Amino acid sequence: RKEVEQDPGPFNVPEGATVAFNCTYSNSASQSFFWYRQDCRKEPKLLMSVYSSGNEDGRFTAQLNRASQYISLLIRDSKLSDSATYLCVGGTGGFKTIFGAGTRLFVKA
Amino acid sequence: DAEITQSPRHKITETGRQVTLACHQTWNHNNMFWYRQDLGHGLRLIHYSYGVHDTNKGEVSDGYSVSRSNTEDLPLTLESAASSQTSVYFCASSAGTGKGQPQHFGDGTRLSIL
Numbered sequence: 193r194k195e196v197e198q199d200p201g202p203f204n205v206p207e208g209a210t211v212a213f214n215c216t217y218s219n220s221a222s223q224s225f226f227w228y229r230q231d232c233r234k235e236p237k238l239l240m241s242v243y244s245s246g247n248e249d250g251r252f253t254a255q256l257n258r259a260s261q262y263i264s265l266l267i268r269d270s271k272l273s274d275s276a277t278y279l280c281v282g283g284t285g286g287f288k289t290i291f292g293a294g295t296r297l298f299v300k301a
Numbered sequence: 302d303a304e305i306t307q308s309p310r311h312k313i314t315e316t317g318r319q320v321t322l323a324c325h326q327t328w329n330h331n332n333m334f335w336y337r338q339d340l341g342h343g344l345r346l347i348h349y350s351y352g353v354h355d356t357n358k359g360e361v362s363d364g365y366s367v368s369r370s371n372t373e374d375l376p377l378t379l380e381s382a383a384s385s386q387t388s389v390y391f392c393a394s395s396a397g398t399g400k401g402q403p404q405h406f407g408d409g410t411r412l413s414i415l
Contacts, residue, residue: 199329224405235391235409236406237406241403281403294343
């Protein structure tokens with residue numbers, strides 16, 4: 193079993209839709225969680241950190257469920273520009289930061 | 302603004318040749334990482350460093366080496382390039398090993414080995 197697992201998708205949604213991704217992690221000692229966004233043929237870019245109490249940044253909401261060992265990303269009012277691959281990241285820091293393989297999102301007009 | 306830069310952006314070489322990919326960061330981060338990214342595998346850690354003169358093997362280190370002579374640079378060397386090493390390579394850095402320290406990535410190097 194991979195340490196961090198994501199549904200690869202693709203998720204195809206219309207503009208304005210709400211879409212949610214889940215990501216599970218296997219190491220119960222994991223402390224650091226992030227969501228990254230990666231555009232085609234580009235580098236991963238930090239989207240947001242995930243805090244225990246949940247956090248929001250504009251249209252994006254991240255949540256952590258330690259009991260079930262998953263994190264989630266909710267995107268409201270999807271834009272065409274949200275089309276990308278979203279990487280879930282978990283771990284205990286440093287080299288023990290594990291990246292998921294990513295979930296592809298296509299937002300269509 | 303602080304940044305992390307990789308060079309070259311693209312390279313084509315032949316099997317058996319030695320290849321060095323450069324990574325330079327101006328964040329003054331102690332931690333630096335090299336990943337490769339292939340379809341179906343996501344990001345895989347090759348080598349990492351927690352500071353000057355510190356280097357460690359990652360998940361897929363065979364055939365690769367790194368050296369850390371200063372804070373800013375972590376060059377990645379393919380000793381004898383193999384076609385299986387054709388990939389996109391990303392360098393990253395972070396401020397520390399503790400909780401809440403995200404990694405920042407360079408633009409990547411697309412390496413093709415013929």
